[in-house]
Amino acid sequence: MEYILSDGSDPGCIFCTDDDHIKEEDRLILFLGQKTVVIMNKYTYINGHLLVAPKRHVDGLDKLSEEESLDLLLMGRKSIGILKKVFK
Numbered sequence: 001m002e003y004i005l006s007d008g009s010d011p012g013c014i015f016c017t018d019d020d021h022i023k024e025e026d027r028l029i030l031f032l033g034q035k036t037v038v039i040m041n042k043y044t045y046i047n048g049h050l051l052v053a054p055k056r057h058v059d060g061l062d063k064l065s066e067e068e069s070l071d072l073l074l075m076g077r078k079s080i081g082i083l084k085k086v087f088k
Contacts, residue, residue: 031079035071038079048083052076
């Protein structure tokens with residue numbers, strides 16, 4: 001309900017990690033790698049819903065380098081493994 005009732009003001013990019021005024025904890029960042037970030041979904045529909053995203057701003061996955069693409073895929077797989085272990 002918090003999201004639905006919000007005034008829609010733009011708090012800035014949720015992916016940018018150089019912002020000193022917003023703590024990683026407040027943005028629900030679980031992991032911050034060199035190329036990838038893993039964030040909990042604040043307004044989740046199901047338990048364990050995560051966002052695994054590249055740190056670099058691009059307008060499509062096809063714009064990522066091979067290294068970024070691989071890191072994104074491997075971090076997604078690692079995140080799934082952790083969720084399976086935690087949720088049994």
